[in-house]
Amino acid sequence: MTTTPAPFRCFGGSDPLYAAYHDDEWGVPVHDEHALYERISLEAFQSGLAWITILRKRPAFREAFADFDPRVVASYGEDDIARLLSDDRIVRNRAKAEATIANARALLALHASGRTLDAVLWSSAPPPRPRPLTWSDVPGRTPESAALAKELKSLGFRFVGPTTAYAAMQACGVVDDHLADCVVARRWDAASAPVAATPAE
Template sequence: MTSAPTPPFRCFGGSDPLYTAYHDDEWGVPVHDEHALYERLALEAFQSGLAWITILRKRPAFREAFAGFDPEAVARFGEDDVERLLADVGIVRNRAKIEATVANARAVLALHASGRTLDELLWSYAPGPRPRPRTFADVPSSTPDSAALAKELKSHGFRFVGPTTAYAAMQACGVVDDHLEGCVVVRRGAAAATGADTPPG
């Protein structure tokens, strides 16, 4: 009798299709688009204290509520918009996080006005090569780089971006790649680099 094939190893998310897609296609993948980077920062702030799958399930509602995470549009939000968002059951209704998301849109525009981009700022804190983690015990919740990034973001007017949230954003934007050794994403990358067949997953 032939045994069933062993399912591919994933760092997380294998039990939920939405979470699996996020793990396989987004987490740790480099992001450089300003709207996408702003979205990642916003969602990581909203995730603070909550399960990430909760944020993923609400992501379409977040995008609708925050004008597709267009910083120029969100920067124009006023108190009426904040009250509207506080009544929106589709998102996380937390005043501090909502107000921080609006403030962060304005901070993105201020960066642009100074001749810089969020892309440039985030990626300037990319660490050098380091061993791939074997278990999540090897994955830090913050690093000196994320603490320095958080400090600089705050100096530019960004809010709700402590070292832990900054590190989560670095992971979400691919500034760091914390996929565990043996993960299907790592195996696929290795296969693509060598031209070998992509392992199933």
């Protein structure tokens, strides 16, 4: 009796929650302003930690930050920061909590100026490139992520250095770093492959 080997995933294959994130979210293009704000916020909290830690805490983060509604989070004050720092279900870090609040305010200011986070983020998309073969081929930061970090900081966003910016670009599909042999990469590449013309009878 032969067994079919499990499909290869870039990461997360041993954890159902992580595998679902890998298959259904990571690298999928995101354009919704609310969703982009949440992802940038969570990537900032992830800095220095494993992403699976943030993923497991995501429901609690959503509860603590009003489902990442920027209009609500922008109104947070010291009482809210104290509440967040006492909530052991999330990552209790004052600098990251304050950055999330500041980023909500920066997002609202960006909208008031007639611009969108979607446009800012996707303007950093690099030219097409071959799929990475191994994780050693995946950069931790790029010139595009450095430029994005610089622009976001100029707009009042915090905790968005080049490495965090690149992680956000990966998470939001601005770059697609699924490895060439990954089951998701194979599925996406097959879906975008040209369809051979049917010979005329």
